[in-house]
Amino acid sequence: MIETRCSGIHEIDIRSLHLQELRKEYSGKVIAEGDPEYDQARRVFYGDFDMKPWLIIQAANISDVARAISLACDTGLELAVRGGGHSVAGFGVTDGGIVLDLKNMKGIEVDPHSQTAWVEAGNTAREFANTAGEYGLATGLGDTGSVGVTGATLAGGLGFLLRKYGLTIDDLLAAEVVTADGRILHVDSEAYPDLFWALRGGGGNFGVVTRFQFRMHEVGNVYGGMLILPALAGVIESFISEAEAAPDELTTIANLIPAPPLPFIPPEFQGRLVLMGQLLYAGSAEKGEEIVQPFRDISAPIVDMLKPMRYSEIYASEQNMLSPKVVSHTMFLDRMDHDTAKTIVEHLQESNAPMRAVQLRALGGAMARVADDDTAFAHRQSRILANLGSFFNGPEDKEPRQLWVEEFARSIHQKDNGAYVGFLSAPELGRIADVYPAPTWSRLREVKSKYDPDNIFRLNLNIPPE
Template sequence: MTSTRTDRTLDDLRACVSGTVFTPNDPDYENARLIFSRHIDRRPAAVVRVADAADVAAAIEHARECGLEIAVRAGGHSGAGFGTIDDGLVIDVRGLDAIEIDVDGRTAWVGAGVTAGRYTHAVGAHGLATGFGDTGSVGVAGITVGGGVGFLSRRFGMTIDHLLAVELVTADGQILHVDADHHPDLFWAVRGGGGGFGVVTRLQFRLHEVPEIVGGMLMLPATAETIARFMELALAAPDELGVIVNVMPAPPMPFFAPEHHGRLVILALMAYAGGPADAEPVLAPFRAVATPLADLLAPMPYSGMFQPGDDSYHPIATSWTGYAQDIDLDDARLIVDTLTERMADPTVQMAAVQLRPLGGAISRVAADATAYAHRQWPVMLNTAAIVSGADALDDQKPWLETLGRSLADGTPGAYLGFVVDADGERIHDIYPGDTYLRLAAVKQAWDPDDVFHHNHTVAPAGA
């Protein structure tokens, strides 16, 4: 493709969309092409900031006619960098930012460009919530098509369990309303099957009454004994309690003594979906595991768990994700020993293990009801490293996987939203057995030419 042809066709694209097209010659191109992981430095041929579903359809048609690969950007948090692409067309849905709340009907329609934090604060003004993850800057569309695991998952289920409908643009430009009665094969696939079936432009969610929680951060010293006990309590806790357990060196936070900075701690983010009277007997055993270094648990609205992030924070990180049956004392010793060793590596700014107790409402949904296929596992785990430069990333992968697989102890599976490798090697971990085959059949029906392949997706059946 010559530069003259490229310029002309991009002018054609500008003429047929209501949104904005950014090319390398435009002053805002550098900002438009960025994703959260800034070390993933790709240069698309163009970025189109779409204004509606019709713009998405036009962008898809343009890309196909010009032989351009497509990437879709919303929150831009894909660890594999799937929100951008060299020499291709990025469809940026951040302009799809409308939120329509039906307070009486307990539902909300939301544009695919809305972040989890903005949505949570908007519906939280009415004492309502939909469970997303734990980071306010992620896009609601991306986290939803991956499954969605967060503080309310044990109480109400995953994000996909609250999804009522989506508006989706297919590879051939159709703008579809997709729900349990309309294109049910697509509706099954987008609930955990990723972004390989079309571009989601709007989503409808069920809302739950969550007028108050008791939540925040609890930090304890990390030893093998405290980690094992903390996880024992978390897995046995009532469904109302959502916990994310981070074992890591203590960051230099101003509210605890400087002598603890850099020491291995349990930094637990906790949210009890209820009031203080009910929360206290549930939280007290956690506080008794060891003398807290910091105890910031307090009554708050659920939206209080989604504080504004630091826009300048873009760590160079990598990780390995999997599942486990439990975390016993031997597992905890391995975590402590491995992280202590890694903390001595000058290229590693942070080494951490994140443990997410699951179960509850997640496990009460049939395994084949959605394309998320790992509902039976009690623990989701992530081993992670933040490094000083991108050239140190590959050196971390062996120990991250070794530690992760040791903790998993044969438990299969991987969570789509946390897989950072773009090579597709873990596709059958994400989508095992019959789930993969069913997704491949849906892919063949709706995207037989594999237009949407710049993500963790299955190949069309028969390909």
């Protein structure tokens, strides 16, 4: 254990620190402005967060993590804790503070007999899926291969197995956490149960997770992939209705976007609004083929790439996702009726943004069979998740794109006011009551007061100590 002094009294002035001496304390890399790797190391997934940290510590092990926490305590500098760097609100980087980047902590230990795995905090969804896939196993994570296992899990984790096996947190068995005072805790349902509850949806508020233990499922071979349909209101309505009626083995995502110029999309459809569906049936190919047939029957597919495949193949190439600048709004819908679908199509068609999108995910299934207060993620009964987004080029068009997204969200708002913390963008950080219902919020504040009374871990949707 490395003693830390998070007393609120910051005893070290950074001007008194010698970088060369500091570097010697860490097994991993310590990067500062002027180092050749600095610009690359401060970069996060989204291109709008151009911040300059004082130091970037790329931890190699748990001692580096504890030392970095101690340094943040001693100096009082803001600490950004980073896994995959996909925070929509830009929490993976800080101006003038310390970035603790765990991306090099990539260990994965699979125990095929118990069908569990210990996964270090630097892994991405794709890396975990690839390793687990070698054993014919999988734990559901996000829809994008480069999303960090840690950030997604701490938010809840909505992936391609959510209707069959629930959220990622429903497969979380234990976590190893370094707290603000430097303790290394093994956290599970019996040891520190309050913290275990809070980690499952409460984000990075309570400490730095160095590894997670997950339950895995026999999901080696699946049936699914991409199905592109025309984005007509009736098609959207039918897609969501089929997705909600399908057995739990099927989880779907519908992305409504102008078709990108990809080689497998016929040129006459490129640039036109399409429904780019991703379907995953966690079961046999024969049954999968039968279950996805109603989706093929909605309208003649523009592209049909549904096939038997390995689970990890669901993660598409991300070549066209380099540092996007995006404004977004996340929400839940109670239903997809014709008027809502029509409004969505109209909004997407009227915008001239280089890329704009609505992502729809039919929820339910195993996710909804967990009680709201079992985990800090409390939106178990929400029916459909909708993310609205628009790319922008720079400061000149950011505000109008932001206003477009907000007006769009108002135009399709129904009764469910909830929001998923994992998709919350910077302008939405005031939506705390939408993310955490009152009972969840007061419980989270109690846990925060116990494990991080000085709010060292504050660069997140912050839960202030009581």
